[in-house]
Amino acid sequence: MAVEIRFTKEGPIEIKGQVTLHAHDGRVVQAKPGDAVYLCRCGASMAKPFCDGAHAAIAFDGSLA
Ligand code: FES
Incomplete structure (x- = not known):
């Protein structure tokens, strides 16, 4: 299954699909297909x-980032 990455207009980066993310401090997040x-x-x-x-x-404006 493909992974989709979307920059939301006024917020975070959304990653959808089956992925494993490793944070710098050792935290690991595993997302299943359909998760974000x-x-x-x-x-x-x-x-x-x-x-x-x-x-x-903070009223982040993602159109400037
Ligand atoms: S983008 Fe949500 S807290 Fe920074």
């Missing part, structure tokens, strides 16, 4: 590299 994983691109997440929703609080 979200990576922070605003810099405000306290759970980097993953999005924790903080982009909404």
Whole structure:
């Protein structure tokens, strides 16, 4: 199954499909087909590299990133 990567307009990078992500600190996230994983691109997440929703609080404008 193909993996889809989408840059959302005002938030994270959405990765859909069967993937395994390895964070720098050893955390591993495994997504099954149909799952989605979200990576922070605003810099405000306290759970980097993953999005924790903080982009909404800082009114991140993804069209500039
Ligand atoms: S993109 Fe969601 S917290 Fe950064």
